[in-house]
Amino acid sequence: MYVPFELEMPGDLAGALGALAAGTGAKTMAMAGGTNLIVDMRAKRERPDRVVGLGRVGALRGMECGEEWISIGGGTTVTDLLQSKEIAEAAPSLVESSRLFAGLMVRNTATVAGNIACGSPAADLVPPLLALDADVTLASVAGTRTLPLDEYFLGYKRDVRRPDELITRVSWPRLPQSSDQSFINAFYKLARRKGDAITVTGVAVTLVVAGGVCTKARVALGAVAPVVFRARDAESVLEGRALTPARIDEAARAAAASSCPIDDVRASAAYRLHTVEALTRRLIAQAWRRSTDQ
Amino acid sequence: MSTERTIMLRVNGRDEPGRFPAHRTLLEALRQIGHTEVKSGCEKGDCGACAVLVDGMAVDSCLTLAWTAEGAEITTVSGLGDLDALHPVQQAFSDGGAAQCGYCTPGIIIAAKAIIDRHPDPTEEDIRIGLSGNLCRCTGYTKVFEAVSEAAAIMRAGSDGR
């Protein structure tokens, strides 16, 4: 690979933020796992002058699973997610998407923050995190700010993060699980093969059900628009009601209606529209069935 | 131009110096200092032929910058065992016909070692998910699955015996 740059490897978060803030005039990029950035540099899509490696910033790792909130460091790897029993119980969709995420070696280094920050509409951790109502915390030498992940993306590979900012944490409220309410949280990755493939259509669904009524619905869609997004029309069809096949169908159609996919090497827009509808219908129907079985 | 720096890589238990620019990947660096057992198949994390263990964790060395591996314990397939003392995974692959052209084998054996370290008694699902980042064009994976199961069984028997 021939893409000359200077590499800094700060040992703590302050050092990392300082390094990002420095380097006036030089294009500086943060590198978490490197599984996107190194590929992009090799292909000459990215030509940074300076790279700030985050691998030695311990503060970016670690998961806190509290009573109310779950908070994970931006440097949490996909493997960390996959191996966490807490996450498996609290956010099954995130574990399912981790399971199907690239291959073992990439899962071992790719991070949650990197997957968000790459801004790809096919980023596999993002639909589950959106369906969990996750917040992201951004830090820079100027301070930190926390905003809903839902407000993070501005367009295709465009986001609110400034070049001197890092995604330090991703947090979401625990879904309610008690005798009178329960949640279902699921993800389906449709791709051209099962192992190590880029998503064609990704659907994440969260339903909270209490007393036979869907009290909360989240439907997040991947790879069917310039950004991963919440299908709010579909959600509002579902919330506050008992679900019937007709209602689920209406939500699925709403999900497809809110998608604006493109043709690419993996699939046509028409196929993506077809499958986003079919998979939204399937995931909601399965979730509703499971919630009423419980 | 990138700055070049002499760094010490600890490979298979030995410190080995090398002078590299910042953009040099661990794959390129290892091969440059003679570790040609680490194979280059795609240089972008699609095939797994270049997998090595870094502090016990399997990574694609093509997606790792050499400088970032300084100070870590790097293990290549040659560090697991040698001709006169094969590692159980190597033995199972050799005996079971799991290596054909053999070019993907160094990476697959590293992934297999990592799978067994994590799951001493791996299910078929554990093996499949663990190997999904390693492409093989010769074997159809059937004998690879069998060899990983066999190696895990040998290693369990070995650890029970001690």
Add this chain to the structure above:
Amino acid sequence: MNRPNIRFRQVGRPLTRTDAPGKVTGRTPYAGDYVMPGMLHMGVVRADIASARLVRLDVSKARALAGVACVLTAADLPERTASTDIPGQVGQKRLDTGQQILVRERVRYFGEPLALIAAETRDIADHAMELVEIELEPIPGVYDPLEAMKPGAPVVTAPDNIVAERRIRKGDVEAGFAAADLVVENTFRTPFQEHAFLEPEVGLAWVDENDVVNIRVSTQVIEHFRPIADAIGVPHNKVRIRGALVGGGFGGKEDLTVEVYLALLTKRTGRPVRLEYTREDSFVGHGKRHPFILTYRTGVTKEGKITALDVTMVADSGAYVFLSPYVLLYALVAAPGPYRVDNLNVFARAVATNNMFTSAFRGFGALQACAAYEQQMDEVAQAVGLDRLELRRRNFLKTGEPMSTGFVPPSAIWTDQCAERAWAALGEPAPAEGPRCVGRGIACYQQSYGRLTFLHDTSEAWVGVEMDGTVVVRSGVTDIGAGQVSALGQIAVEVLGVTLDNVVVYNSDSAVTPLAGTTTATRALYMTGNAVKQAAEGVRARLVDRAARAFGVEPDAVDLGDNLAFVVDDPEKSMPLVELVRTCGAEGIHRSELAMFRAPFTDFLDPETGQGQAHPDYAYGAHAVEVAVDVDTGEVEVLKSVAAHDVGQCINPAAVEGQIQGGAQNGQGYALSEEMLYEEGRLITPSFSEYLMPTAMDMPKVECIILESRSGVGPYGAKGIGEPAMTPVAPAIANAVADAIGVRVFEMPITPERVVRALKRRDEAARSGPVA
């Protein structure tokens, strides 16, 4: 059939291959692992438009970059071409398969090389490649072979883009159709396929003390030293190819790849040069599998007897000819499959386009024919209302019957047994659940092993016994991962009565190992295995003769085994092999033998009727699968995959299973997920993240049923398994998908999207109801 009850000592056992320990420890050096002092690193600058005129190519900035040793463009080279040589090709006029080494004026495909750069480091070479200034003026191209045949189409190969045309005219097809109760016609399309060997093309070249250009290269064919010498303008004895264990070939390392570039630059610079393709280079650096459009029109009686078959084939040969005429010939010969068709017309054409050039790939045209004829058999079965297997049973070609070319294959034809065994092994069907439909499919095949007999193929091997009783085999054969070398060793030690750890096979050096021909066409075991067996038997005869004199018995009373020579009926009478060899040495009895095995030599097929002998012999077998199809998404999961092949005789059963299981992966990818997509000839799937071969999560465990008729023309009655292993896999999957969803996808790969479209077609047809 003749099945002698041979008791083998080494052959037929699943021995650990001789190459395995080196591979599992990383000790084995591949061609890319060699370096030399003072070595330069090369890069290839390529065109990024598929059809264009080269207006300007300015390499001055690249040449000026510090550390750049040499930049070559066509302007620096004499007008020579690099042809795909067919070693030993006689018996017909050599086809003009030459292509320009570097683009002089006209770019004909995406990725065609424009300039070669050699520099002190790879970084510098990469940097210099960016400094080359290229101006290309697009020229209208043609990207579809059917379009390319139309009058007025852009001409890629003069005069009419048709680079090869072949026919079979057998029996009376019109009468055959007249006798039919039903005629079934379908058109099938098969796609490009990338070999996707894990080791990209790589080599290291240097000039030695004899002014010989040496090239250590990953290749299936060391005998390319001849066209390399022609391309760089030196005598044939001034190029030496040294192979290495190859990191996968599948036909993709059958043509020249990096050799000519390396030879040019080492000659020019006088320094060692190394060139390793990136994966992206590899995708445009070697020929692909030919896409075919195949139209099958089958006449059949109510009883399910095929009375006539008319086949039209069009193959996309891409921008250069390469092996297209031969691939087309294989498809022609294979057109009816393993079925008895007495009234047969086949018309096959290979057509030039501005797509990537196409050439050899495991299955070599016969596979594309199988993809069509086996889907057609299912369609015919459905049309006549017969069980799929029963229709096949009623038409199988049987041992001793003439095939498409009128030739009677010399070996047993066990298609029927293979089909029954594979089908039965599928066992209980998996349940259909929710959106998942389950279906099954089977495909049978006929695939040649050994090269076209009009090429007059030969293979040489040398076998000797050292003074300590160890065995040496020398043969130019290349080992591309199937265990070719180990199998040769196994044959030599079988004959000489020692164990596999006592043999070393020196191979793959065009200057010092006897030329064995190519490792292609499922011929290595057949040809070189026979040569090694002959050579070893020559040595054995002399050893046994000497031992018999020592024992005072006739030579046929003596056997060799367990490193001993002994009298069969009186094993007490024995002598260590070492002692026997030393005796021979002391007495000047030759302990080695050079043998040449010759395949049958024939004339070319009759050009009008296509009748005659095309190959030495054929292999037969079947592949059966069970799939689940998600009717919402069109995703196909292969649940079971079972192969049954008559391999004649296993030399190493583990290696045979490995071939079958790998063939199942290649075939499954071909059927379902592997797709090379082009936009105006520009490849838009140039890496393993877009070109998707099956991973460990996609492949079922593949079950192998190995039958041994011991009737083949290889050593000990062996047939070949390299190509046959893959040939029937894709149509079996296509048939299973059609079985699952009740409608066929006529174009591979059967992507989820195509499945969904077929389902829509089915549902619309059902809604509109039966036609009145």
